[in-house]
Amino acid sequence: MALGRRDYESLLALAVHALEQDGTHAPWPAIAEALADHLDAAAVTLTEIEGGRGRPLAWSPSRLTGPRVRELSRRSVAARHPLITHYGSTADTVPRTAEDVTGGAEWRRSPARSVIRRYLGADHVLAAPSARTAGTVRGFVVYRAAPFAPAHRDYLRRAQPLLAAVDAHDRALARFRTPPAEDVPRRARAYGLTPRELTVLTLLGEALPAKAIATRLRISVRTVHKHVQHLYRKLGTGDRVSTVLRAQSLGLLPADAPGRRPSVPQPGQHRPHRVADRLP
Template identity: 35%
Template sequence: MQGLPGGDARRIHDLALEIITEKQPVRVWPLLMARLTADLPCDLAVLIDLDWNAGTGHALTGSPDWLHEAPLDALIHAHMRSHPLLRHYAHTRDKTPLTMDEVADDRWWKGEAYRAGKEAIGIDRQLALPLSAGPGRIRGIIMSRSGLGFSDRDLEYAALARSLLDTVEANETAVLAYRGPADPAEYKITPRELAVLTLLCEGLTARAIATRLAITPATVTKHTENIYRKLVVHDRVSALRKAHSLGLVPAPRPNPDAEPPSPVR
């Protein structure tokens, strides 16, 4: 951290401390995304997971919260293979954070993919933090800002932030202990929605969930509505029963102190 200005070194230190000491694994990715957008700073950050060979992929989570309503998956499906940063990581398996300015030529800035992204979510300059992924897959964080490109200082910060991502991945693995065996992606449930669903299963109110995940109650309500729609249910009780039956969250543990039910007569 000696090469970074004192403020940046402190930000990286504080972020690492927050990740390591966070008691709720479901908060780790939202915490990281929010901090990256604030510390660089940038306008938005998106965690993506792509199957390069199949030409498909998903935006798993992002910051700010309005990105959850943006057509990110449609942009990915339409333009991922023409995206210079994604092409670079697909072909080289490089793990170095890079900017769009380092890998793109005039064809990108004049092309349909750039125009589509700028029109849909305002992306302009981009910086990628790649994560480890299996053969044929790309996983990482794409950060964007309007106007100004990323500086050498930004790249130094990104390189150090990238060093924390293995810790974040370990925390994400911890989330598996709180859910069932089903794959949430099969039901198009994002990590943020799974976090909300997990806390709904604990009986928390929207306000309590908002506090736990550092988001607003209105955002919790929107995520809850998305969960209901994806599970094809209309209320919390039905959502929890469906989530349990599908294996998205663990079945409720029996309470050893509860009285046995009365026999049916």
């Protein structure tokens, strides 16, 4: 199906917006907003699927709060959302609706549909992958009250190469993106982090082991581990390196934080801390 003039104007606007970015902010919230407007959607999220879990990275409309969007994601995973399962377990890149994957009758009575109706007032969902790396797929998820027309699918299919290029461009710029200090507490609150958890995250970014963090904050090592487990859950990670990388991508830590890479001792060099002192 051929795209109309308005479709091409929208794609051009997305490309211009991405190229105009100076690297200080990720382009995704504005792109999600543009997609929501063009597709007449109740909401659009940029979601990353890893290990069977969905993690929202950006969304529109802006009135949706971070905690609400993440709760939607958690409940969708618990309800075995068919698109999360499908794109997380296959190499498929074609934009598909939940009805495509499960069938219309099964989707209408599925718990996942009840979840999106409760949180977004939507009945239909369409996903379009934009990037895939080892074990991870990232893409846009579009929610609508009305069914998707063939034109909506075709538009997203044509937009995919552009979105993939923007993703690669943004990943490259993220290495140089340092969040303004005044923005970090606001971003931390958006992800449900407490001030103490943000402090622990900052020290993780400095590559400090649990014992050193406990000493610095005058708390027990056990309490440090408790805070770290909360960080893993809220950021959707499973170890300290991926947590630091995730925090950098979300603008919670500067991109050049020392924790970006695990240190490797040189031959003959002793590790400064015992294995028991290091975080899991």
